[in-house]
Amino acid sequence: MDRLKALEIFAAVAERNSFTRAAASLDLSTPVVTRAVQELEQSLGLRLLQRSTRRVALTREGEAALARARGVLGAYETLMHSSRRHGAEVAGDIRFSAPASFGAARLAPLLAGFMAQHPQVRIDLVLGDALESMDDGGVDLALRIALVLPEQLVARRIGEVPMGVYAAPGYLRVRGLPRHPDELAGHDCVVHSGPSSCRAWQFSHPVTQECTQPVLRQALRANHVEALMAAALLGQGLAVLPRVLAEPAVARGELQPVLAAWDCPAPGIFLVYRERQHQPLRVRKLIDHLAQAFEGGGALPLQTGVAVQRAQPVLLH
Template identity: 35%
Template structure:
């Protein structure tokens, strides 16, 4: 016997004061509702209703069962209502996973602007350069740089990462500026080391036949993009940096954009999430907010630098 089902039907009959009306509300036949109540009576070993052709009333045992069970069912109804309403409300927590540098420089300002529109929204931003599983991490929206996730997820391309070769004016004063890709090999450069593999990432340069990769002489390597950018700003060496991290460094003279003909934009930024059909409204609004903010944002970053 499905106790939850027969109890729900029993309480429905009491509230409607009619087997036939309770059947209509439950989408069943009166015979099915009557059978369920008989199962409950047989299970309890008591009669729950006085039945005649013209009237229906509770026995003492039926009245006691109703008084004990009805508050619990009301709490269950309220729980269902609250969960359904949460899909329509923007207030609540949004869990986000993103690469460290992208989350710091691109997403953090978006969280602020989203909360200005929806003050009741809150965020749990989890930054890691490793791919994070949505289900295991209870993540609502994830971001990834490079290539889209190869999983059963909705993936949206929101922009391309442009890499520029930059140096501080102080470095150029001391060492001069390279005029060709080959001259980079005679300079002091910085490098990025993948934090999850430890692999030193070669520089990615635009060539006549497409993209070429070059191992440059590194005076320092970094496992976070933020540290590499700060080192280049301080004049340690020449770095290949993502434009979205630079703000207005080039336009304001803190950095010099070198060899612009070698810039590449091969890596994309992807937003991924599960299907939208049962998504809370706050998460849906946040996804739309990111898409709107990302349109032209990466192009604008290239123009500022």
């Protein structure tokens, strides 16, 4: 029998001086109560109760054990009461990990809105592209952008990031505008230095259904999308960038879309957490808040702090 339950049964017998009355108070049978006390005595190596045909009384060892048992049972009740209270409140700390490129521009307003709704929640925002261990890093919730995630992670997909190829107009004037992905072999490419699935550029044509993965000349590799953006803006080559990040630069004439008729795989936006069940209410509320924002298209666009001289787009025929 569960040791905590055995202590509860022992205390009930001691307080009522009866196995029968204790069994009735706990909605158990008398044999079950008797056996539980016997097993507890065997486990402790002590006789806790003196039994006779007329009464049940505590031994001296039993009196000391009862005092300790009450302390254990009281501490357990305090723990349960506190846990239920905290589980019903949207309060406490959340350690939240997210990519640096998402942190300031896109997540900060969403987190500010969440904390305005739940002022007793405190968020520790950790920015970085590496997925910290949900155990070792003490992270309660992580937002990650990836084509696929490791199978062992518990995650919820809340959106995707449409991608496109972009280059500075000055670069295209000098090197030419590629019309087909296979022409990228003759161009400088700025490539993400993440997993192989990130380094490989894949294209599909929505009309012809053609799919291709061209050979790239990797002029520059970087492990951060902001660095890829900066390199593209400075004319160092073509880069696959999130459209939401690149389109403001296109509107300013600083970048130009390349291979616009072709589709690139869109990485998913995932919320990664410890387990599906028994999440603290504050974490569940934040998951729902972020999912609603991204799934509803209400998240703010990414921004970049890189500034370059305005340039005119190049049109090659």
